[in-house]
Amino acid sequence: MxxxxxxxxxxxxxxxxxxxxxxxxxxxxxxxxxxxxxxxxxxxxxxxxxxxxxxxxxxxxxxxxxxxxxxxxxxxxxxxxxxxxxxxxxxxxxxxxxxxxxxxxxxxxxxxxxxxxxxxxxxxxxxxxxxxxxxxxxxxxxxxxxxxxxxxxxxxxxxxARLVSIEDARKLAPIYCQDIEVADDLLDVIVEKANGSMRRVVVNLERVHEIALSLGWPMATKQLWSDRALYTGQAPKRRL
Structure with missing residues (x-):
């Protein structure tokens, strides 16, 4: 981290x-x-x-x-x-x-x-x-x-205390995604997946930052993120 x-x-x-x-x-x-x-x-x-x-x-x-x-x-x-x-x-x-x-x-x-x-x-x-x-x-x-x-x-x-909002996510993004811009459409998805938890937003912003840097994105958008997984706090289902 x-x-x-x-x-x-x-x-x-x-x-x-x-x-x-x-x-x-x-x-x-x-x-x-x-x-x-x-x-x-x-x-x-x-x-x-x-x-x-x-x-x-x-x-x-x-x-x-x-x-x-x-x-x-x-x-x-x-x-x-x-x-x-x-x-x-x-x-x-x-x-x-x-x-x-x-x-x-x-x-x-x-x-x-x-x-x-x-x-x-x-x-x-x-x-x-x-x-x-x-x-x-x-x-x-x-x-x-x-x-x-x-x-x-x-x-x-x-x-x-308030549940995390898109406004909170906008303020967190420059801190946890330094040198990467995060579009509002992706922030909306991150906030929705967080289910009110700021901790989950932070985890996902760091995940976005890592992927964006590795792929050379100057801006991370919902379209670029595509179907990549985001952290929700739920344990993955066992695959048999």
Whole structure:
């Protein structure tokens, strides 16, 4: 896979940036947590990584095996702080840093936090710091959080991530198909085959780039591409 230069200003990147800005600039009476949710592959994590750099946010991507203690240790490591001896001490450390620094916190893969029964721990961090916190998760994240009434009520905004569009594909093409122009008719096919997934669009753009370079195409079109295969995420059928 080639190394792309730069990052495309896709719709989800803009949504992610606006969500965290709204939390940071809210009035004091409003809650400070926002949630970006959507299916896998639409570019949520890429957007969050970019926005964390732009907004100087602390960013952690939760893992399925993390305990409450390990989650707090990960947050503190991101902050450059030596973790304390126990969970209450570490929680106070994280909350104090957020309050003093006025920097936001982004928690990616928040579904894992729910699965590990650590939702109230995040609420405690928020209550103690009043920091802007962006939660990122899968499509059912809002429904999963409904049973945590005290947490749910502190979410300022629920932002559904968008499925990849032709406009996104146009912005991705110059990054993943450098020196090759990709016609809109081929981009339409790529977006259709992607079924909403930005990841699949990127895979197919790199495939187009490879074929176009090998065959000397200055522009890749639907006609030139012909019946060549595009990645759809589906496993090929077994041929007997």
């Amino acid at each position: 080639s190394m792309p230069m730069g990052i495309a200003q896709t719709a989800n990147l803009g949504l992610c940036d606006m969500a965290i800005e709204r939390a940071q600039t809210r009035t004091q009476s409003l809650p400070g947590m926002v949630c970006l949710y959507g299916p896998s592959g639409v570019g949520k994590s890429v957007a969050a990584t970019y926005v964390s750099n732009r907004r100087r946010a602390y960013y952690v991507q939760a893992k399925s095996v993390w305990t409450k203690k390990y989650f707090l240790q990960a947050v503190l490591r991101e902050m450059g702080i030596t973790p304390g001896r126990n969970i209450p001490e570490m929680l106070d450390q994280a909350a104090q840093e957020l309050a003093l620094s006025n920097r936001p916190l982004i928690i990616d893969e928040f579904d894992h936090i729910i699965d590990r029964n650590a939702v109230e721990l995040v609420r405690d961090i928020y209550e103690s710091s009043q920091a802007a916190i962006l939660l990122i998760g899968e499509e059912r994240l809002p429904d999963k959080l409904k049973k945590y009434e005290r947490f749910h009520g502190r979410v300022l905004d629920w932002v559904p």
